Amino acid sequence: ELEKTLTTYLAKKEQEVFVEERKIVGEILDHYLRKMEREMQETNSPQRRQMLEESIKLVRGQKERLERGEPIPLFFWEVAFPEVFFPDSGEPGFDIVLANPPYVRQEKIKPPTPLSPQNYKAAIQRNIEYLWDNQVKVPGRADLYVPFFFVGISLLKQGGVLCFVTSNAWLDVDYGSEVQKFFLTKTRWLMTIDNLKKRTFAGSDINTVITLAVRPKEGEDVGENIVRFVAFRVPFEELMPDLMGVALEEIYEATERKQEHEYRVTPKTQRELYLEGVEEQEDEQNISLVGDWSTQEYGGNKLGGKYLRAPDIFFTILEKGKGKLVPLGEIAEVRRGFTTGANEFFYLQPVGMSVKDIVELQGIAPTTPVRVRNDAGWEGEIEAGWLHPVIKSPREIRTLRVRLEDLSHLLFMPPKEVREGIRARNLKPLKQYPNALAYIRWGERQGYHQRPTCKSRNPWWDVGEWAYPTLFWSDAYNYRYPVAINSGAIYGDKRFFFIYLPQNCFLPAIYLNSTITPLFIELQGIANLGEGAIYTNVYWLQGYPVLTDIPDLPRTIFAAFHRLCERPIRSIFEELGFELCRKRRCDHPEHPYEQVTPEALTLEQVQRASPDRFELDAVIFDVLGLTDDERLAVYKAVAQLVKDRLVKARSV
Numbered sequence: 001e002l003e004k005t006l007t008t009y010l011a012k013k014e015q016e017v018f019v020e021e022r023k024i025v026g027e028i029l030d031h032y033l034r035k036m037e038r039e040m041q042e043t044n045s046p047q048r049r050q051m052l053e054e055s056i057k058l059v060r061g062q063k064e065r066l067e068r069g070e071p072i073p074l075f076f077w078e079v080a081f082p083e084v085f086f087p088d089s090g091e092p093g094f095d096i097v098l099a100n101p102p103y104v105r106q107e108k109i110k111p112p113t114p115l116s117p118q119n120y121k122a123a124i125q126r127n128i129e130y131l132w133d134n135q136v137k138v139p140g141r142a143d144l145y146v147p148f149f150f151v152g153i154s155l156l157k158q159g160g161v162l163c164f165v166t167s168n169a170w171l172d173v174d175y176g177s178e179v180q181k182f183f184l185t186k187t188r189w190l191m192t193i194d195n196l197k198k199r200t201f202a203g204s205d206i207n208t209v210i211t212l213a214v215r216p217k218e219g220e221d222v223g224e225n226i227v228r229f230v231a232f233r234v235p236f237e238e239l240m241p242d243l244m245g246v247a248l249e250e251i252y253e254a255t256e257r258k259q260e261h262e263y264r265v266t267p268k269t270q271r272e273l274y275l276e277g278v279e280e281q282e283d284e285q286n287i288s289l290v291g292d293w294s295t296q297e298y299g300g301n302k303l304g305g306k307y308l309r310a311p312d313i314f315f316t317i318l319e320k321g322k323g324k325l326v327p328l329g330e331i332a333e334v335r336r337g338f339t340t341g342a343n344e345f346f347y348l349q350p351v352g353m354s355v356k357d358i359v360e361l362q363g364i365a366p367t368t369p370v371r372v373r374n375d376a377g378w379e380g381e382i383e384a385g386w387l388h389p390v391i392k393s394p395r396e397i398r399t400l401r402v403r404l405e406d407l408s409h410l411l412f413m414p415p416k417e418v419r420e421g422i423r424a425r426n427l428k429p430l431k432q433y434p435n436a437l438a439y440i441r442w443g444e445r446q447g448y449h450q451r452p453t454c455k456s457r458n459p460w461w462d463v464g465e466w467a468y469p470t471l472f473w474s475d476a477y478n479y480r481y482p483v484a485i486n487s488g489a490i491y492g493d494k495r496f497f498f499i500y501l502p503q504n505c506f507l508p509a510i511y512l513n514s515t516i517t518p519l520f521i522e523l524q525g526i527a528n529l530g531e532g533a534i535y536t537n538v539y540w541l542q543g544y545p546v547l548t549d550i551p552d553l554p555r556t557i558f559a560a561f562h563r564l565c566e567r568p569i570r571s572i573f574e575e576l577g578f579e580l581c582r583k584r585r586c587d588h589p590e591h592p593y594e595q596v597t598p599e600a601l602t603l604e605q606v607q608r609a610s611p612d613r614f615e616l617d618a619v620i621f622d623v624l625g626l627t628d629d630e631r632l633a634v635y636k637a638v639a640q641l642v643k644d645r646l647v648k649a650r651s652v
Contacts, residue, residue: 021079029063051119093157100165101145103206109144136182139175156215168209168304172526177300184274185294187213191228194308196644198235223271229307232263266307277301305524313633320624329542333500337492338463341453344376345443348410355389356404369435385415386436391492394474397484400565469498476533479571483512510561511547514620522641532649550623560615577609590647598639
């Protein structure tokens with residue numbers, strides 16, 4: 001009888017709790033509805049109004065389900081954990097929040113609600129801003145793990161700790177600037193840990209870091225708090241459990257840069273890191289080193305490249321290069337190569353002739369038909385005047401000076417007289433090329449003219465009038481680092497950035513092909529995809545510091561650069577005198593890089609392997625004032641960084 005009474009009592013209490021919870025949820029939904037309806041009356045933005053309409057419709061639907069007694073797919077932390085957020089004593093919030101958020105790229109985010117993807121992302125942004133009283137901003141191009149940072153810290157009590165395993169992208173990519181600013185101003189950032197030796201997860205092509213941060217007390221000055229960037233040189237499991245505990249104690253006590261066999265730690269205060277981000281955007285004279293540093297405009301920083309992957313020589317170069325190095329964008333135009341919108345239409349391969357043969361024919365008989373094919377299965381004849389050599393892949397760059405005989409693709413592009421005729425509404429020049437016109441009609445039957453990029457052009461089949469670039473910079477590098485020289489009328493795909501140097505200004509081309517460039521790419525490029533390649537973008541390249549003047553420039557440098565341009569491009573390891581393992585079946589964990597031993601490298605080894613590169617580098621190093629030890633440090637750092645990246649990509 002007692003058991004029956006107790007069961008009845010518990011059921012009654014459970015029902016009371018259920019009713020109370022639904023009442024609280026209803027009040028929360030009403031609060032959101034009132035807030036959105038008020039905003040609907042105030043906004044003048046059609047896009048915002050559409051998003052609010054969708055959100056209001058969604059919330060009203062959930063409210064109706066709630067009133068009918070149906071379950072609703074909503075989650076409120078305060079309702080689920082009342083003992084955490086409404087404690088009898090002490091601070092509300094969790095002591096620790098641990099998470100490994102989903103690795104979903106921003107373009108692949110799919111809403112679990114009827115909202116459109118665009119409005120779903122906007123709703124996430126709005127909710128985060130609401131959580132933080134409009135003091136933070138979620139970047140529109142952020143991957144899915146980014147909002148978890150903002151929510152995770154908001155769930156902590158003051159003094160609570162966040163520990164997240166996420167992609168390392170936010171440390172270096174453009175959208176990461178808002179996340180960096182958040183950690184630097186709204187948290188007591190403890191440390192970020194990377195493993196240079198081994199990726200964390202075998203099933204994900206993502207390089208990860210571990211980040212720990214504390215939610216500070218209200219009004220706490222976090223400027224002098226020390227953030228420790230930790231790069232482990234051995235797999236975590238080799239340090240578990242005892243050695244890892246000792247290492248973490250040493251790391252947490254480090255107040256200056258420290259290197260051990262197992263790890264390297266770089267401590268920086270949050271104030272220093274913030275001001276470095278300001279320095280990226282403004283002149284030093286405009287930076288306030290006193291007062292409220294966090295109110296200044298923060299532009300972002302390459303924190304991963306600088307503090308997790310950067311050796312000491314990187315900072316030496318920046319220091320000694322002051323007054324000598326200027327951003328490339330100040331002396332040259334930099335832009336991305338062609339985005340055709342339909343590669344299978346615009347990129348063609350010659351049949352029975354070489355690209356070089358067609359270019360020669362174009363100069364003497366542009367109306368002569370030549371046989372070509374595309375990747376969509378079409379094969380036929382198009383007049384030579386419409387076919388221009390194009391670099392489609394970095395693999396086609398076999399020497400620094402791009403050679404026509406190494407290219408395999410042609411770009412479909414109208415001759416100058418056809419383009420001018422179209423502008424003047426004169427179709428006579430176009431009709432002189434019946435094969436090209438027939439190919440355009442074929443493309444329209446396939447629907448290429450309706451694709452977004454093509455549809456935005458007039459006419460759709462003209463990718464535009466482009467000058468030929470001076471240099472080609474690849475958007476991704478593996479173990480070769482050519483900044484290729486245009487030997488003639490050659491274009492490049494969107495996988496390349498075009499660099500236009502002023503006439504008779506060729507020194508930057510020499511500098512860009514020095515060993516300084518691989519060092520900066522490795523340290524400041526984006527290496528979060530885990531597949532091995534390292535990426536750069538136009539904005540980074542515009543800011544890349546280069547030499548523009550060398551006093552008493554030795555004339556021998558041009559001869560050395562000429563030799564470098566004409567010989568085959570080799571891997572950076574071969575350039576530095578290392579051999580790669582050629583065994584087909586080799587079970588060495590670092591294969592094929594097991595013979596790359598940066599710690600044993602000497603200047604004599606580099607000089608023997610690449611006398612032309614060594615001579616070119618020597619001139620650059622002289623201007624920067626690098627000692628022999630610092631020159632060797634450049635070579636060792638490049639070899640180690642590239643090896644670490646490639647071995648890590650193959651580690652799982």
